[in-house]
Amino acid sequence: QKEVEQNSGPLSVPEGAIASLNCTYSDRVSQSFFWYRQYSGKSPELIMSIYSNGDKEDGRFTAQLNKASQYVSLLIRDSQPSDSATYLCAVNRRNYGQNFVFGPGTRLSVLP
Amino acid sequence: DAGVIQSPRHEVTEMGQEVTLRCKPISGHNSLFWYRQTMMRGLELLIYFNNNVPIDDSGMPEDRFSAKMPNASFSTLKIQPSEPRDSAVYFCASSLPSTANTGELFFGEGSRLTVL
Numbered sequence: 001q002k003e004v005e006q007n008s009g010p011l012s013v014p015e016g017a018i019a020s021l022n023c024t025y026s027d028r029v030s031q032s033f034f035w036y037r038q039y040s041g042k043s044p045e046l047i048m049s050i051y052s053n054g055d056k057e058d059g060r061f062t063a064q065l066n067k068a069s070q071y072v073s074l075l076i077r078d079s080q081p082s083d084s085a086t087y088l089c090a091v092n093r094r095n096y097g098q099n100f101v102f103g104p105g106t107r108l109s110v111l112p
Numbered sequence: 113d114a115g116v117i118q119s120p121r122h123e124v125t126e127m128g129q130e131v132t133l134r135c136k137p138i139s140g141h142n143s144l145f146w147y148r149q150t151m152m153r154g155l156e157l158l159i160y161f162n163n164n165v166p167i168d169d170s171g172m173p174e175d176r177f178s179a180k181m182p183n184a185s186f187s188t189l190k191i192q193p194s195e196p197r198d199s200a201v202y203f204c205a206s207s208l209p210s211t212a213n214t215g216e217l218f219f220g221e222g223s224r225l226t227v228l
Contacts, residue, residue: 043203043219044155088155099168100145100217102155 004103019076023089036088116220130192135204147203
């Protein structure tokens with residue numbers, strides 16, 4: 001079992017819809033969780049972080065964390081074509097220092 | 113402000129040759145990470161440094177790979193000898209002391225390596 005798993009996609013949604021991206025992780029000691037966005041040919045950039053169970057909202061983005069289920073999700077409301085990118089889920093296993101483990105990413109395509 | 117600077121952006125070499133990738137972290141960042149990204153394996157952590165000291169190199173594939181950080185503003189990743197399976201995009205990232213555990217890694221633009 002991989003440490004961080006995501007559906008590879010592609011996930012296609014129409015413009016204006018809600019895009020839902022999911023991530024599961026295997027290490028229960030994981031403390032902090034992140035979503036990075038990576039445009040094709042570019043480097044990853046942090047868009048959301050979450051540390052506690054529940055929801056965290058930032059503009060059109062909402063991150064959800066359920067530690068009991070070892071599950072993290074990212075919702076993108078009012079999806080725009082500019083949101084088309086690969087979304088990487090990352091987990092920091094704090095007990096192992098700054099060891100950020102990334103998932104394989106989900107490719108999102110927002111259709112105009 | 114300048115971001116993380118990597119060089120070269122692209123490298124094409126032949127199997128068996130030595131490859132050196134370079135990274136200049138953001139000034140004031142004390143943690144530096146080397147990642148490798150491929151379609152098959154995604155983004156993998158190779159090694160990271162805190163205050164120029166290697167902390168975790170368990171991701172380094174084998175003895176052909178080595179990394180150094182002689183000072184706070186420079187790091188190298190060396191592959192000798194290179195093999196076709198080393199073809200990938202190599203990212204360098206750095207982080208601030210205050211955000212070291214918050215996941216805010218600042219990535220360079222990457223070095224795309226092709227080994228023929």
